[in-house]
Amino acid sequence: MTILLETKRLIIRSWIPERDAEQAFLIYNDPEVTHFLGKASRATNVESQRQRLIENIKQSHRRNNGTGSWAIVEKETTTIVGTILLLQLPDKDGLPTQDYEVGWHLRRASWGKGYATEAGRVMLNYGFSVLNxxxxxxxxxxxxYASIRITQRLGMKPIGSTNKYYGIQLLLFQLDASEKNRGEQEEQGAGEQRSGVQRLVSEY
Ligand SMILES: CC(C)(COP(=O)(O)OP(=O)(O)OC[C@H]1O[C@@H](n2cnc3c(N)ncnc32)[C@H](O)[C@@H]1OP(=O)(O)O)[C@@H](O)C(=O)NCCC(=O)NCCS
Known part of the structure; x- marks a missing residue:
C-alpha cells in the first residue's frame, strides 16, 4: 500500500483493487453520489468496480506524471470514505488537456464532516509543491452546491462557465500556486462571514 498524503483525520493512499472494490462500490453504486458525476461513474457490481480500479491504476502508471485518483481513508475507523483526484482535464473528445483538476467524491455516510475540504487542501498542496x-x-x-461550497472553502476563484472540458457546460474554479495558502487563511478567519453558495452561483 502506498500512502501519498496524510492529514489530521485522513490518509490519502493508492487503491488496492482486490481489497477495496467492495468499499468503492458503496460509493459509486449510490445514485446520490453519482448524480452530478454522470451515468458512466455509476458502478453496477463489485467486479466491474474492481476492474475500474485496476484500469485507473494502469492509466496512472502509463501517464507517470504524478496524477491519479486515490482512496481517502478515515484514520479513526480505517474506512474508505471517498476518492480524491488530481487529473488532466479532458477536452470534449476525452483527450487530456494541459489543465489539471482536483476532484472529490465521498460516500454519503461521510458527508458533512469537512473531509472533502481536508482532502482537497492537501491534494492542492501536493499539486503545487510536488508536481509544480x-x-x-x-x-x-x-x-x-455542496461541491461549489468546497471550492470556496479551499479559496478557489470562480472563473465562470465553460464547455471546454468533458463536452458539457461546467462552472470553473481556479487556484494559482501563488495563492495556495489563501483557502487556509480564509477558512481560519472567515467564520460567520462566509458568503453563501447561492450568491456565488447567481454571479454566473
Ligand atoms: C461534494 C461532496 C464531496 C461534499 O461533501 P461534504 O464534504 O460532506 O460537504 P458538506 O455536506 O459538508 O457540504 C459542504 C458545504 O456545502 C453546503 N451544502 C451541502 N449541500 C448543499 C445544498 N444542497 N445546497 C446548498 N449548500 C449545500 C453545506 O452546508 C456545506 O457548507 P458549509 O461549509 O457552509 O457548512 C459530496 O456531496 C459528494 O461526494 N457528492 C457526490 C460527488 C460529487 O458530486 N462530487 C463533486 C463533483 S464536482
Missing part, C-alpha cells in the same frame, strides 16, 4: 503545477482547476455542475 502553476494552476489547478475544479469543474462543477451548476447545481452542485
Amino acid at each position: 503545477l502553476p494552476v489547478i482547476y475544479a469543474v462543477v455542475k451548476l447545481e452542485n
Whole structure:
C-alpha cells in the first residue's frame, strides 16, 4: 500500500483493487453520489468496480506524471470514505488537456464532516509543491452546491462557465500556486462571514 498524503483525520493512499472494490462500490453504486458525476461513474457490481480500479491504476502508471485518483481513508475507523483526484482535464473528445483538476467524491455516510475540504487542501498542496503545477482547476455542475461550497472553502476563484472540458457546460474554479495558502487563511478567519453558495452561483 502506498500512502501519498496524510492529514489530521485522513490518509490519502493508492487503491488496492482486490481489497477495496467492495468499499468503492458503496460509493459509486449510490445514485446520490453519482448524480452530478454522470451515468458512466455509476458502478453496477463489485467486479466491474474492481476492474475500474485496476484500469485507473494502469492509466496512472502509463501517464507517470504524478496524477491519479486515490482512496481517502478515515484514520479513526480505517474506512474508505471517498476518492480524491488530481487529473488532466479532458477536452470534449476525452483527450487530456494541459489543465489539471482536483476532484472529490465521498460516500454519503461521510458527508458533512469537512473531509472533502481536508482532502482537497492537501491534494492542492501536493499539486503545487510536488508536481509544480502553476494552476489547478475544479469543474462543477451548476447545481452542485455542496461541491461549489468546497471550492470556496479551499479559496478557489470562480472563473465562470465553460464547455471546454468533458463536452458539457461546467462552472470553473481556479487556484494559482501563488495563492495556495489563501483557502487556509480564509477558512481560519472567515467564520460567520462566509458568503453563501447561492450568491456565488447567481454571479454566473
Ligand atoms: C461534494 C461532496 C464531496 C461534499 O461533501 P461534504 O464534504 O460532506 O460537504 P458538506 O455536506 O459538508 O457540504 C459542504 C458545504 O456545502 C453546503 N451544502 C451541502 N449541500 C448543499 C445544498 N444542497 N445546497 C446548498 N449548500 C449545500 C453545506 O452546508 C456545506 O457548507 P458549509 O461549509 O457552509 O457548512 C459530496 O456531496 C459528494 O461526494 N457528492 C457526490 C460527488 C460529487 O458530486 N462530487 C463533486 C463533483 S464536482
